[in-house]
Amino acid sequence: MSIEHEEPGHGHSPAAWTTVIIMLVAFAIGTVAFFLHQPIIVWSSVGLLVLGLIVGWILGKAGYGVRGPKYVAKAHD
Known part of the structure; x- marks a missing residue:
């Protein structure tokens, strides 16, 4: 029996990366x-x-988050 789980994305998006870089700096x-x-x-x-945090939230709402329409996930090998 196989159960398919939808991967949440783990934050590999432009919104997440931008947020983390600004916060690290x-x-x-x-x-x-x-x-x-x-x-x-x-x-x-x-x-x-x-x-x-605000920039990340804005980018996420603008579609650059994990499930946003402007984000294209890269295939992992």
Whole structure:
């Protein structure tokens, strides 16, 4: 008996990659700024982190998410 499961996509989409890259850059900047005692830059990086979430959400709604019409999944070998 075979049961077919639909793969959720695991976030391999332009929306997911863009979100992760923006958030990683924000986290790296915030870490260095925290180490150098620069609170303005730390809080700016927190803002950039939130901006990354918003950009990912917007791209997902624009169709670039896993199940979006503008996303074409690549075949895995």
